[in-house]
Amino acid sequence: MTSVAMWTSLRRRCPCPGPRERLPCFSSIVRGLAEERLPRCFPRPGNKRExxxxxxxxxxxxxxLSQCRRDLEAVNSRLHSRELSPEARRSLEKEKNSLxxxxxxxxxxxxxxxxxxxKNMLLSVAxxxxxTLIYAYWTM
Structure with a gap:
């Protein structure tokens, strides 16, 4: 298969919406891997946890959590340091509760x-x- 035919077949299989004429270049793929971003035609896992x-x-x-606590401290300081209108106070209280x-x-x-x-650590130690026991038994 020639390189032109290979690129043409890759273009046809690309699941990206839109025009199929342009494939992502190699440098954008490498850059995307480095920045954890891939071109649209590459599959992405559904769950971040994986x-x-x-x-x-x-x-x-x-x-x-630390950012949330800093934001909470800032809201508390704004809440206690100023004279606020009742609606501003309610808004800050609501923000405080959500934080x-x-x-x-x-x-x-x-x-x-x-x-x-x-659990993972205990499993790996086990x-x-x-x-180690198998190795010791095997070498005796």
């Missing part, structure tokens, strides 16, 4: 992820000891 390890999810969630709910959801998710991380 891509990340538990430890990376924990780190990302801790960052979100508190978001923070509690993040904390629950962190608790779950830490438990999952603990497999290590099992392999």
């Amino acid at each position: 891509n990340l390890g538990v430890a990376l999810e924990i780190i990302g969630l801790e960052e979100k 508190m709910n978001k923070a509690s959801n993040y904390e629950k998710e962190l608790k779950f992820l830490r438990q999952e991380n603990r 497999i290590f000891f099992l392999l």
Whole structure:
């Protein structure tokens, strides 16, 4: 198959909506991989959780939680430092409640992820000891 025929067949199979004449160039694919963005014709996983390890999810969630807490502190300081109209106070109270709910959801998710991380660690330690025992038995 010639290179022209190969590119033509690739163009026909591209699931991107729109014109099929142009394929993404190699540099855009590499750049997309580096930035975790791919051209539209490449399949994307449905769930973010499939891509990340538990430890990376924990780190990302801790960052979100700390940002949420900083926002909550800022709302609290605005709420207590000024004379506010009743509607502005209600708005800030509503924002404070939503931030508190978001923070509690993040904390629950962190608790779950830490438990999952603990289970993974115990499983890997158990497999290590099992392999060590098999190796010791095999070499005797």
